[in-house]
Amino acid sequence: MKYTASTTLNFRTRIFSLFVPATMMILCSVAGTNAAWGDFDTSFGFQGVTVDPITGYVPLSTAIQPDGKILVTGYRTTSFGRKGFFLRRYLSDGQLDTSFGTNGAALGPETNSFTTDYRGVTIVVQPHGKIAVAGWSNGCYAVWQFSSTGIKDKTFGQNGLLSLTSYPATGYPELNIQSGKLLLSLGKQDVNTHLVALVRLTSIGALDGTFGNSGESLTGVSGAKGSGTVIEPDGKITIGGGKFDDPNAKGLERKLANGQNDPTFSAPPNFSFGIIFPGLVKMANAKYAIRTGNLAGNGSITFYLERASSGFRNHAAPKFSPIKATANF
Numbered sequence: 001m002k003y004t005a006s007t008t009l010n011f012r013t014r015i016f017s018l019f020v021p022a023t024m025m026i027l028c029s030v031a032g033t034n035a036a037w038g039d040f041d042t043s044f045g046f047q048g049v050t051v052d053p054i055t056g057y058v059p060l061s062t063a064i065q066p067d068g069k070i071l072v073t074g075y076r077t078t079s080f081g082r083k084g085f086f087l088r089r090y091l092s093d094g095q096l097d098t099s100f101g102t103n104g105a106a107l108g109p110e111t112n113s114f115t116t117d118y119r120g121v122t123i124v125v126q127p128h129g130k131i132a133v134a135g136w137s138n139g140c141y142a143v144w145q146f147s148s149t150g151i152k153d154k155t156f157g158q159n160g161l162l163s164l165t166s167y168p169a170t171g172y173p174e175l176n177i178q179s180g181k182l183l184l185s186l187g188k189q190d191v192n193t194h195l196v197a198l199v200r201l202t203s204i205g206a207l208d209g210t211f212g213n214s215g216e217s218l219t220g221v222s223g224a225k226g227s228g229t230v231i232e233p234d235g236k237i238t239i240g241g242g243k244f245d246d247p248n249a250k251g252l253e254r255k256l257a258n259g260q261n262d263p264t265f266s267a268p269p270n271f272s273f274g275i276i277f278p279g280l281v282k283m284a285n286a287k288y289a290i291r292t293g294n295l296a297g298n299g300s301i302t303f304y305l306e307r308a309s310s311g312f313r314n315h316a317a318p319k320f321s322p323i324k325a326t327a328n329f
Contacts, residue, residue: 027094045094052096057086063123068092073120073133078112085110085118087133089150101150108144108152109159121172132182134175137163141173141186157205170223178231179257181208187223194223195244198237198259212259219253220244228280236262240280240288252288
């Protein structure tokens with residue numbers, strides 16, 4: 001892998017990477033306070049690495065709690081050889097937090113069979129301390145909720161698990177906190193469309209009827225080309241990606257805090273034509289960066305971070321210049 005950057009990226013926090021050989025899960029911590037960029041943080045685990053000797057676990061996402069503890073979710077191999085949900089927590093020094101759940105692990109309610117498929121994909125730690133995880137539950141989008149100590153929240157969904165059976169999973173969901181409630185960004189597909197849908201939940205795991213249309217707000221972003229969402233300080237929601245009905249249009253869409261379209265959001269500068277990848281961020285200058293890429297004839301992909309200020313617009317101008325970095329694989 002070859003990586004080149006047009007600007008120096010200055011990280012002040014620890015970055016955790018996950019690798020999964022056949023019999024273990026490894027967490028690596030880099031960029032300690034006094035270390036040079038790329039050095040291992042020797043205060044974490046053993047010489048910067050923590051090895052969790054567990055078998056058949058595949059981590060898909062991490063989250064850092066305000067107290068520095070590390071949450072990891074994904075799926076594990078069940079006794080039937082299928083996929084089962086897991087959530088594990090580690091102390092800030094990389095050691096397993098055995099006070100969490102059962103000996104460091106929280107398991108959700110699930111049925112173990114030859115067709116089981118449960119996967120944790122993304123984690124949110126809520127202001128009141130509860131932990132929500134979005135993912136898959138037997139082919140549908142789902143949300144698990146746990147107490148701060150890893151006990152399933154029986155007041156949420158059914159015994160701590162909300163299976164959104166009206167939303168067959170077509171990709172990995174995104175989970176945010178918006179107006180104090182859980183907000184899912186997911187792909188919704190029917191016969192004619194495949195769009196990014198925003199779904200807001202109440203504290204008990206029901207669709208929030210005060211949001212959008214009975215808890216759902218459909219966007220014009222393609223469900224196959226969504227890049228992410230940003231929750232604005234005033235509760236508005238910005239969604240990035242490719243427009244469903246125009247394969248050459250890329251950009252942003254905005255919803256009001258109640259899920260209705262924001263009529264004040266206007267047309268943007270152009271985005272370049274290319275592949276869209278997950279990754280939408282709001283920068284300090286109030287513009288947005290979206291990750292795109294172009295596939296070369298030799299099979300290599302060049303990644304770009306491109307920026308816009310608002311709205312969708314069809315690609316009609318020369319390619320937008322990378323503003324942060326490109327990577328050739």
